[in-house]
Amino acid sequence: MSTVFNFTFVPWFRSVAPYIHKHRGNTIVVGIAGEAIAAGKLEKLAQDLALIQSMGVEIVLVHGFRPQVNEQLRLKGHEAKYSHGMRITDEVALDCAQEAAGQLRYEIEAAFSQGLPNTPMAGATVRVISGNFITARPVGLMDGVDFLHSGLVRKIDTEGIQRTLDMGAMVLLSPFGFSPTGEAFNLTMEDVATSVAVALQADKLMFLTEVPGIRVDQADPESDIDTELPLADAKKMLAALPPATQPTDTAFYLQHCIRACEGGVERSHILPFAVDGALLLEIYTHDGIGTMVVDEKLESVREATMDDVSGIVALIEPFEKDGTLVKRDRTEIERDAGNYTIIEHDGVIFGCAALYPYPEARTGEMAALTVSPDTQSQGDGERLLKRIEVRAKAQGLQSIFVLTTRTMHWFIKRGFVQVSADWLPEARKRKYNWDRKSQVLVKKLG
Secondary structure, three states, rough: OOOOHHHHHHHHHHEEEHHHHHOOOOEEEEEEEEHHHHHHOOOHHHHHHHHHHHHHOOOEEEEOOOHHHHHHHHHHHOOOOOEOOOEEHHHHHHHHHHHHHHHHHHHHHHOOOOOOOOOOOOEEEEEEEOOOOOOEEEEOOOOOOOOOEEEEEEEEOOOHHHHHHHHHOEEEEEEEEEEEOOEEEOOOOHHHHHHHHHHHOEEEEEEOOOOOEEEEOOOOOOOOOOOOHHHHHHHHHHHHOOOOOOOOHHHHHHHHHHHHOOOOEEEEEEEOOOOOOOHHHHOOOOOOOOEEEEOOOOOEEEOOOOHHHHHHHHHHHHHHOOOOOOOHHHHHHHOHHHHEEEEOOOOOOEEEEEEEHHHHHOOOEEEEEEEEEOOOOOOOHHHHHHHHHHHHHHHOOOOEEEEEEEOOHHOOOOEEEEHHHHHHOOOHOOOOOOOOEEEEEEEEOO
């Protein structure tokens, strides 16, 4: 094994570990559009889902079958009919949906049974269990349109699903439901996945779709994907969008993500199935690959506790090794944990700074300002600085100062001015390392 591989693999694996711990024991509902299966993505998706399950995540998988049903209808010379973004399911369409669901269930179960050597499924034992977990009701008439055998979710057998998950099995659901009288209804994958996620109070609802996510600029199809969309902003966006009629419409999956979050699901995601490993990228990396709708910003700025010491040490250690920061012993950080402010995302610390007050001089030192390379240039340093300023003012300090050897211009741009080391408070001057020749910069607090 090459040294280059070791050098890249070890840091990468360590960076993923916090997310593995974070999601172990979580319940995730995954809705896969039928288009993903039609595009030949099933094998890789099965491998990724098996890998995620092996790391302690409970998974409910809901598949769609829109293109498969349309193909069955085409072969029978029957036209696919839609209204209000839903299929109008007549007798022929119902037969086609039942055939497509049966075929897809067979293909999905087969994909999870491939324990081939030299593949991610090698040695994996993934039990996939389906059942009559969904009670449905008819859509009925809507704006004068009779949806016939199209239905909506009426009730979820959460106890049955949870017992199956507790057995270590993956639950597979088709977009079908039955009324208490045994009548079959064609449902939508999106309604089933959202209803199940809300009923289970799942930790995540994830849609693997034809779209890459929600664009930052709706008018620009080439603009960046908005990776984190607060629920309040998502609702405003949905209110301004036209009603969705196609899966590629921005409002189509967004409306279900909003419904899930309002129903108690912590996070809902829209991911592109065209990107290999989209599920892994979204769950086990910081920024993910698609759009996540969340009830509030996941990234929080707060004061550190003793439980954060290990994360702070891991964050600043590389910067101590390259000389950017002065080395601090773990015992020192433990002693001063209350002086630190951190930026945390999903249980991982991505930024920190400490405030050491010198009340007799009405000033304080901001030390150990660090932002992870993974999130630099996103304004985290600015947020830490502002929080330190607020803390300093609350303590009655009139200024803050920093000692730096490499980032002087960053501080000057933010209102600091350079002064002589003789300016330092006497207590700090006694600890000043004259050999290091750190620049002293001061900012007055308004």
